Amino acid sequence: MLFRHAKASDASSLAAISIEVWIGTYLRKGVNGFFADYALSEFTTTKLEAIITSDNERIIVSENEDGIGKGLLSEGLAQCAALGIDAVWLAVNSENADAINFYLGNDFKRVGTTHFRIVDKAYLNEIMRRTIS
Numbered sequence: 001m002l003f004r005h006a007k008a009s010d011a012s013s014l015a016a017i018s019i020e021v022w023i024g025t026y027l028r029k030g031v032n033g034f035f036a037d038y039a040l041s042e043f044t045t046t047k048l049e050a051i052i053t054s055d056n057e058r059i060i061v062s063e064n065e066d067g068i069g070k071g072l073l074s075e076g077l078a079q080c081a082a083l084g085i086d087a088v089w090l091a092v093n094s095e096n097a098d099a100i101n102f103y104l105g106n107d108f109k110r111v112g113t114t115h116f117r118i119v120d121k122a123y124l125n126e127i128m129r130r131t132i133s
Helices: 008-026 033-042 045-053 068-082 097-104
Strands: 003-005 060-062 087-093 109-118 121-131
Touching: 003 068, 008 033, 008 045, 033 109, 060 068, 068 087, 087 097, 087 109, 097 121
Parallel strands: none
Antiparallel strands: 003 060, 087 121, 109 121
């Protein structure tokens, strides 16, 4: 599989993918202005370019068509290990059973909960952690 660090020229594609994934995760009952405004203000080319060019952030992109999720996860864990990071964590929507099962199947453990907040609304998320060996 071919993976690489994102370049500024990837920002618009990453913004579009971010919107697609976010909509699939949080918009279960149709699109409304509240969610649309959030997604369109958060997942912009400008914001993704800032992340890509930050010294403190890493985005890995795949140039593959198959096995993308597991491949990206493996690549990310390998890069963390190379940096001396001994564990990683993430938050996943508590209603997203497919994502939770994916992470559990890849050696993540549930370690708590948190809430993803937009203005005055809160959505339960599972906090998952994995030790890197």
